[in-house]
Amino acid sequence: MNEERIMIAETCERLFAAHLDAEVFRTAEAGRFPHGLWDAITENGLDRILVPEAQGGSGLGWEDAHVVLLAAGRHAAPVPLAEAIAAGGLLGQLPDGIVTLGTSGADPEMVRVPWGRDAGHMLVSDADDGLRCVSLDGAAITRDRNIGRDPRDGVVVEGLVTGNMGVDQVHAAGALVRSCQMAGAVSAVLDLCVTYTNERVQFGRPIGRFQAIQQQLAVMAGEAAAAGVAARAACRMVDAGGNIIAAAATAKIRTGEAAGKAANIAHQVHGAIGFTDEYRLHHLTRRLWAWRSEFGAESNWAGLLGRLVAARGADKLWPDLTDG
Amino acid sequence: MQAFAFEPCELPPGADALRTEVRAFLDAEAADILVPARARSWVGFDAEFSRKLGDRGWLGMTWPEPWGQDRSALERYVVIEELLAAGAPVAAHWIAERQSGPLILRFGTDEQRAQLLPGIAAGETYFCIGMSEPDSGSDLASIRSKAEPAEVGGEKGWVVNGRKVWTTYAQHSHYMIALLRTGEAGENRHGGTTQFVIDLATPGVTVQPIRNMIGDEEFNEVTFDDVFVPAGMLVGEEGNGWRQVTAELSFERSGPDRFLSAFALLKALVHVAGENPSDMAAAAIGRLHAHLTTLRAMSLSVAAQLDAGAEPALEAAFVKDLGVMFEQSIPEIAHQVIGASPRIDHGDDFEQVLAYVQQACVSFSLRGGTTEIMRGVIARGLGLR
Numbered sequence: 001m002n003e004e005r006i007m008i009a010e011t012c013e014r015l016f017a018a019h020l021d022a023e024v025f026r027t028a029e030a031g032r033f034p035h036g037l038w039d040a041i042t043e044n045g046l047d048r049i050l051v052p053e054a055q056g057g058s059g060l061g062w063e064d065a066h067v068v069l070l071a072a073g074r075h076a077a078p079v080p081l082a083e084a085i086a087a088g089g090l091l092g093q094l095p096d097g098i099v100t101l102g103t104s105g106a107d108p109e110m111v112r113v114p115w116g117r118d119a120g121h122m123l124v125s126d127a128d129d130g131l132r133c134v135s136l137d138g139a140a141i142t143r144d145r146n147i148g149r150d151p152r153d154g155v156v157v158e159g160l161v162t163g164n165m166g167v168d169q170v171h172a173a174g175a176l177v178r179s180c181q182m183a184g185a186v187s188a189v190l191d192l193c194v195t196y197t198n199e200r201v202q203f204g205r206p207i208g209r210f211q212a213i214q215q216q217l218a219v220m221a222g223e224a225a226a227a228g229v230a231a232r233a234a235c236r237m238v239d240a241g242g243n244i245i246a247a248a249a250t251a252k253i254r255t256g257e258a259a260g261k262a263a264n265i266a267h268q269v270h271g272a273i274g275f276t277d278e279y280r281l282h283h284l285t286r287r288l289w290a291w292r293s294e295f296g297a298e299s300n301w302a303g304l305l306g307r308l309v310a311a312r313g314a315d316k317l318w319p320d321l322t323d324g
Numbered sequence: 325m326q327a328f329a330f331e332p333c334e335l336p337p338g339a340d341a342l343r344t345e346v347r348a349f350l351d352a353e354a355a356d357i358l359v360p361a362r363a364r365s366w367v368g369f370d371a372e373f374s375r376k377l378g379d380r381g382w383l384g385m386t387w388p389e390p391w392g393q394d395r396s397a398l399e400r401y402v403v404i405e406e407l408l409a410a411g412a413p414v415a416a417h418w419i420a421e422r423q424s425g426p427l428i429l430r431f432g433t434d435e436q437r438a439q440l441l442p443g444i445a446a447g448e449t450y451f452c453i454g455m456s457e458p459d460s461g462s463d464l465a466s467i468r469s470k471a472e473p474a475e476v477g478g479e480k481g482w483v484v485n486g487r488k489v490w491t492t493y494a495q496h497s498h499y500m501i502a503l504l505r506t507g508e509a510g511e512n513r514h515g516g517t518t519q520f521v522i523d524l525a526t527p528g529v530t531v532q533p534i535r536n537m538i539g540d541e542e543f544n545e546v547t548f549d550d551v552f553v554p555a556g557m558l559v560g561e562e563g564n565g566w567r568q569v570t571a572e573l574s575f576e577r578s579g580p581d582r583f584l585s586a587f588a589l590l591k592a593l594v595h596v597a598g599e600n601p602s603d604m605a606a607a608a609i610g611r612l613h614a615h616l617t618t619l620r621a622m623s624l625s626v627a628a629q630l631d632a633g634a635e636p637a638l639e640a641a642f643v644k645d646l647g648v649m650f651e652q653s654i655p656e657i658a659h660q661v662i663g664a665s666p667r668i669d670h671g672d673d674f675e676q677v678l679a680y681v682q683q684a685c686v687s688f689s690l691r692g693g694t695t696e697i698m699r700g701v702i703a704r705g706l707g708l709r
Binding site: 001187190191194197198208209211213214215217218219221222224225226228229230232233236249250253254257298299301302303304305306307308309310311313314317318321322323 | 331340343405409587590591592594595598599600601606607609611614617618620639642646699700702707708709
C-alpha cells in the first residue's frame with residue numbers, strides 16, 4: 001500500500017476505535033442512529049472520498065475508498081458509510097444529509113433501502129439505468145432490519161420507476177462496496193479467531209495447537225486472502241475505466257463465498273462463547289451473512305457472469321481473462 | 325495486522341507483445357494437439373516441443389547472461405501461463421526449467437552452471453526431483469537415503485545408497501537433484517541433509533516406472549546402489565539441504581500450474597454448456613470464473629514478490645491450497661451440471677477430458693506438498709502452534 005492509503009487506514013482505525021463500542025452497537029441495533037460515530041465519519045470526509053475536490057470531496061479513487069470500506073467492514077460499522085461512498089462515486093457529488101442506495105426488491109413498487117428511515121436522499125437507477133437521486137421527504141417507510149440488525153427499510157416513492165433489473169449500476173456499486181466490507185470483516189474474523197485459539201486452553205494447551213483447529217483456520221485464512229484480493233482487484237478495475245458490473249460480479253461472488261465459509265469456521269472454533277451476545281464475533285458474522293445476500297447474492301451474480309462468459313464462447317475464455 | 329500480503333501486480337510493458345508472440349507460436353506448433361491430450365499439459369512429454377521452446381529463448385529466460393536473457397519473472401509467467409492454458413506438452417523441460425535451473429543458479433558452482441544450464445535453456449537436458457522416499461513422504465526430514473564421502477579411482481566424491489519414489493519422469497531425465505542424508509538431523513530435525521546433482525546414467529542407478537491409477541507411467545522408483553557422485557556435484561552447502569529445498573518449493577507452489585491443471589475441463593465445460601446455458605450451468609461457470617480470476621491475481625502477486633527477491637512462502641501456500649481446491653471442484657461441478665458418464669475410449673472431448681481430470685485431480689492435492697502440509701505451513705504463518 002502507498003503512504004496515502006496507509007494514512008487513510010490509520011485514520012479509520014483510530015476513528016472506529018474511538019467511536020464504536022459495545023454500547024454503540026447495542027443502541028444502533030435497537031434502532032437509534034449512532035450520530036456520534038456518523039458525525040466523526042463525515043467530519044473526516046470519509047463519506048466523500050470518491051467525490052471530486054471541486055465538489056467538496058477528497059477526489060480519490062476506488063482503490064483508496066476500498067481502504068475505508070475494509071475498515072468499515074473490519075469494525076462492522078452500523079452506519080450507511082458504504083452507501084454514501086458508492087453514491088458519491090456514481091454521482092460525483094453528494095447532497096446534504098444522509099444518502100443511501102435503493103435496490104429493487106421482490107415488490108416492484110417498493111425499493112429496499114439501507115437506513116431508509118434516516119436518509120434524506122436515495123440513489124436509484126431508472127429504467128434506462130440512468131442515475132436518479134430521489135428525495136425521501138414524504139416517502140412511505142416500512143421499517144425492517146437485516147440479520148446484522150441494521151435498518152433495511154421498504155420505501156415507496158410515488159411515481160418512481162426503477163430499473164428493477166438487478167444489474168444496474170447502482171446495484172453494481174452496492175455489490176462492490178459490500179464486497180469490500182465483507183473482505184474487511186472476514187479479515188477481522190480471522191484475527192479474532194487466531195487470538196482466541198492462541199489463548200483458550202483445553203486439554204492443557206491452547207486449542208490453536210491442535211491440528212484440527214489449525215487446518216480450519218488455514219482454510220479461513222485462504223478465504224480471507226482471496227476475498228481481499230478479489231475486492232481490491234475489482235476496485236482497481238473500476239479505477240482503470242472497467243465495467244463496474246463485471247468488476248462487481250467477480251468480487252461479490254468471491255467475497256460472498258469467503259464470508260460464508262469464514263463465518264462458519266469462526267463459530268466452530270469459538271465454541272459456545274461465540275454464540276453469546278456478549279462476545280463481539282457476531283457483530284461481524286451477522287453482517288457477513290446479511291451483506292452476502294444484499295445487492296445480489298452470489299447465485300445472481302454468478303448466473304450473470306456465467307452467461308456473459310458462455311455467450312463469448314469457450315475459445316474466448318482465456319483471452320478475455322488475460323487481455324482484460 | 326495480517327501476516328500475509330498480496331499487493332496487486334502489473335505486468336511489465338512488453339508483456340502483451342510477448343503474449344501475442346507465444347500465441348502465434350502455439351498456433352503454428354501446437355494446433356494439431358487433440359483436446360484430450362491438452363488436458364494433460366504439464367504431464368505431456370514431448371522433447372521436440374521443448375527444444376522448440378528453447379530455440380525461441382523461452383526456457384531459462386529470467387536467468388542472467390550468459391545462461392539466460394535476464395528477463396523478468398513476470399515475462400516468464402506470461403509464457404508459461406499461455407503454454408498451460410493451451411494445454412501444450414511441457415513436461416519434458418518442466419521441472420528442469422522451473423526448479424532445477426533456478427536452484428543451480430542460486431546455490432550451484434560456476435562449473436555446475438556451465439555444465440548444466442545451457443542444456444536446460446536449450447530444452448535438451450531434463451531433470452527430476454529426488455525428495456520423497458518409501459518411508460518419507462510428508463515427513464521429508466526423515467529421509468534415509470545417504471551420501472557418504474568416498475574416493476574412487478583417485479577422484480574425491482560421495483557414494484550414494486538408498487531409494488527415491490514418486491519421481492516424475494525419472495525414466496526420461498538426464499539428472500536428478502537428490503536430497504540426501506550426509507549427517508545427523510539434530511534437534512530441529514532439519515540438519516544433516518545435502519542436495520546433489522546425480523547423473524542418472526551412472527552405474528548403480530536403477531529407474532523403475534510405477535504405473536499410476538490412470539494407467540500412465542509418469543512417476544518412478546529410483547534405486548541407488550553404491551552410486552559414485554563426484555565432489556563437484558554437491559549443490560550449495562553440505563548440511564544446508566533443508567533450507568535450499570524450502571526456497572525451491574516456493575517456486576513450485578505458486579505458479580500458474582497451480583490453478584491451470586484442470587483448465588482444459590473448464591473450457592470443455594463452457595463449450596458443452598453452450599451459448600445459452602441453463603441457469604445452473606451459468607451460475608457454475610460464473611463462480612468458477614470468479615475463482616479463476618482471483619487465483620490468477622494472487623499467483624501473479626506471488627510471482628512479483630519472488631521477482632523482487634522476497635520469500636513469500638506463506639502466500640505461495642495459499643495459492644497452492646486454494647488452487648488445488650479450485651481444480652478439484654471442476655470435475656465435481658461438471659458432474660452436477662452436465663451429468664455426463666465419461667467413456668474413455670471413444671467418448672467426445674468433454675467426456676475424455678472429464679475422465680482424465682476426474683482421475684488425475686486426486687494427485688493435485690498430494691504433489692508439491694499435501695493439503696494438510698500446506699495448511700500446517702499456513703497455520704504456522706498465522707502465528708498458531
